[in-house]
Amino acid sequence: RAGHDVIAVVGGATARLGDPSGRERAREPLPAGQVRAQARALRAGLERLFGNHRELFWEPGAGRLGRAALLDNARWLGREPLLRFLGGAGGRLRMGTLLSRQSCQARLRSAEGMSLAEFLYPALQAYDFLHLHQHHGCRIQLGGHDQMGNIMSGYELVTKMTGTDVFGITVPLITSTTGDKLGKTAGNAVWLNREKTSPFELYQFFVRQQDNIVEKYLKLFTFLPLEEIAHIMEMHTKEPEKWGPQKRLAAEVTKLVHGKEGLESAKRCTKALYYSSVEALEEMSDQELQELFRQATSAELMLEPGMTVLDLCRKANAIPDGPSGYRKITDGGVSINGNRVTDPETVLILGQHILKNGVSLLRDSQQISIVLVRHVQLPKVLLKSSIPSEI
Numbered sequence: 440r441a442g443h444d445v446i447a448v449v450g451g452a453t454a455r456l457g458d459p460s461g462r463e464r465a466r467e468p469l470p471a472g473q474v475r476a477q478a479r480a481l482r483a484g485l486e487r488l489f490g491n492h493r494e495l496f497w498e499p500g501a502g503r504l505g506r507a508a509l510l511d512n513a514r515w516l517g518r519e520p521l522l523r524f525l526g527g528a529g530g531r532l533r534m535g536t537l538l539s540r541q542s543c544q545a546r547l548r549s550a551e552g553m554s555l556a557e558f559l560y561p562a563l564q565a566y567d568f569l570h571l572h573q574h575h576g577c578r579i580q581l582g583g584h585d586q587m588g589n590i591m592s593g594y595e596l597v598t599k600m601t602g603t604d605v606f607g608i609t610v611p612l613i614t615s616t617t618g619d620k621l622g623k624t625a626g627n628a629v630w631l632n633r634e635k636t637s638p639f640e641l642y643q644f645f646v647r648q649q650d651n652i653v654e655k656y657l658k659l660f661t662f663l664p665l666e667e668i669a670h671i672m673e674m675h676t677k678e679p680e681k682w683g684p685q686k687r688l689a690a691e692v693t694k695l696v697h698g699k700e701g702l703e704s705a706k707r708c709t710k711a712l713y714y715s716s717v718e719a720l721e722e723m724s725d726q727e728l729q730e731l732f733r734q735a736t737s738a739e740l741m742l743e744p745g746m747t748v749l750d751l752c753r754k755a756n757a758i759p760d761g762p763s764g765y766r767k768i769t770d771g772g773v774s775i776n777g778n779r780v781t782d783p784e785t786v787l788i789l790g791q792h793i794l795k796n797g798v799s800l801l802r803d804s805q806q807i808s809i810v811l812v813r814h815v816q817l818p819k820v821l822l823k824s825s826i827p828s829e830i
Contacts, residue, residue, distance in 0.1 A: 440497070440662075444506045446577055447485050448567060451478040451513030458564075459557040460542040461585045461620075463549055482509050484631025484696075491698050496662050508575070515570050516563060528566045531599045532592060537561060540588035561592040568593030569600060577605075584609045613659070616652050631696055637730035638697040642705035645689035646682065650675070653684045661691040711800075715777030721794045728798070748775065748792070749783035757801045767803070774802045 454474045457466030469477075489507045497504050537543060540561065546553040568590075571577035580590050590607035597605045613621045621627055629644050630636040636644075648656060657668045675684050694702045708731050710719035723731070740754050749765065751757075752773055758764035767773060768783045775792050776799060785792075793799050 440504065442503045442505050444508070446508045446510055446571055446575060448571070449478050449481050449485075449509065449511045451475065451511040452516035453512060453560060453563050453567075454478070456556045456560050456563070458560050458589070459546050459553060460589065463545070464551055465554060465557060478511055478513070480632045480634075482511070485509055487698070488631060488696055491695050495694060495699065510571075510575075512563075512567050512570075516566065519566075524566065528562060528569065528596055528600070531596055532562055532565065536595070537592065540591075542585075542588050561589045562596075564589040565592040565596040568605070569597050572597050572601065572603065572605060578603070579606045579608060581608045581610070583612050585612060616649050633697065633701075633730075637708075637727075637733065638693055638701035638705040639708035639727070639731055640733075641696060642689045642693045642702070642709065645692055646685045648685055648688065650679070650684075653688060657684060657688050657691075661688065661695075663687075663691065715774075715800075715802075717776050717794065720776065720798060720800060721796050723796065723798070742787070742793070746787050747783065748773075748780050748785045748787065751775075751787060751792070751799065752783075752801060755801055757803060772803050776800050777802075 451474060454469065454477070455471070457468070459465070486509060489509075493504065537558070538547075543553065543558065543561075546557065568577070568580050580593055582590055587607075587609050590609065594605055594607050597603065615621060615627070619627070629641055645656070645660075654668065654672050657663060657671070658665070661668075663671075671684050671687055675681075689705075690702055693705050697704070704727055707719045707722055708727055710716035711723060712731060743750075748768060752768065753760070753764065757773060758767045765783055769781055771779050771781050773780055776794060778791075787793055787799075
C-alpha cells in the first residue's frame with residue numbers, strides 16, 4: 440500500500456523439513472503429495488486475498504499499489520544440488536553462530552535433541568533470501584518474532600555473498616487475551632482456505648473477540664483509519680450490547696479473505712443459525728449448509744408421503760425413542776424452521792415444515808438437526824451438530 444513490491448514465499452520445499460523455531464519436538468514429516476497440496480491451497484488463498492484487497496480496499500486514485508508476487512521455494516531449492524549448496528551458501532554460514540541461536544539451543548537441551556534436517560532449516564531459509572535478492576531485488580525480509588534467528592541467518596548470508604545492505608524486520612506474534620500464540624501448532628488457528636475455515640467460521644471467530652483485544656485487532660487486521668477505529672470504540676462504550684467493533688472487525692476480515700460473496704454467506708449463515716431466519720435459511724446453498732454443519736454426522740433420509748412431525752424427529756434422532764420423545768414434542772421441546780410444534784401427528788407441509796430449498800431445521804434445547812429433503816426419488820442428507828449459542 441506504500442508502493443513497495445512484495446513477495447509471499449510458500450515453503451513447498453522447507454515444509455518437508457519443518458521449522459524448529461519455537462518447538463520442543465520435531466514435526467511429523469509430511470508426504471510429498473500432502474506438502475504440494477497444502478502449497479497449492481496456500482497459494483490460492485493468498486491470491487484471493489491479494490485480489491480482494493486490490494478490488495475492494497484500494498481506491499484507483501490512491502497512487503501506485505505495489506505488485507504482489509507468489510513464489511514457491513520448491514522452484515529453486517528443489518533444483519539446487521546438495522554439493523553446490525554446501526560449497527556455496529554452506530561455506531558462508533558459521534556453525535558457532537547457528538548453534539548459538541535460541542531456537543537451536545532450546546532443541547539441543549531437550550530430551551529429543553535436534554535432527555540434521557532441522558538444523559539445516561535456517562540455512563535453507565537464508566538461501567531463500569539470497570535467491571530472492573539476486574533474482575527479484577528483494578532487500579527486506581519480514582517475519583514473526585520467532586523467526587529472528589532464521590532472518591539473521593539470511594541477513595548474514597546475503598551480505599557475505601553480495602556485499603549488499605539488506606534488512607530484516609520482525610513483528611510481534613498475534614496472541615489471544617491470555618497471551619497464547621494464535622496458530623496451527625496451538626490449535627486455535629483460522630485459515631485462508633475455505634475448506635478449513637468457512638466464511639461463517641471466520642466471521643464468528645472475530646465476532647467473539649473480547650473488548651480488551653478487539654481494538655488491537657481492528658488496527659492489525661483492517662485498513663480502517665485510526666480516527667474511524669477510535670469512533671467505533673467510542674460508540675461501543677455507549678452501546679456495548681450491539682457489539683459494534685466485533686461485527687465491523689469480522690466484516691472487514693471476512694471480506695478481505697473471502698470477498699463480498701463470502702461476507703454475505705457468513706451473514707446469511709449467522710441469521711439462519713442464531714436468529715432462526717427462514718428467509719436466510721431458504722437462500723443457503725448446499726455448500727453453505729455443509730460448511731455450517733462441518734462437524735455434523737450424516738445419514739440418508741427419504742421423504743415419504745404422509746410423513747409426520749414425529750416421523751421426521753425420530754428419523755433425525757432429534758428426540759429420544761419411545762413415549763419420552765413423543766412427550767418432548769407435546770411439551771413444546773421441538774421447533775421446525777423456527778416454529779414450535781406441539782402435535783406429533785401433524786403431516787409435514789411443503790413451504791412450512793420443508794422450505795423451498797428442501798431444508799428443515801429442527802431445534803431442541805440440546806442440539807440442532809438439519810434435514811435436507813429433495814424429491815421422494817432422491818436420497819436426502821441428514822445433518823446433526825451441536826452448535827454453541829451466539830454471544
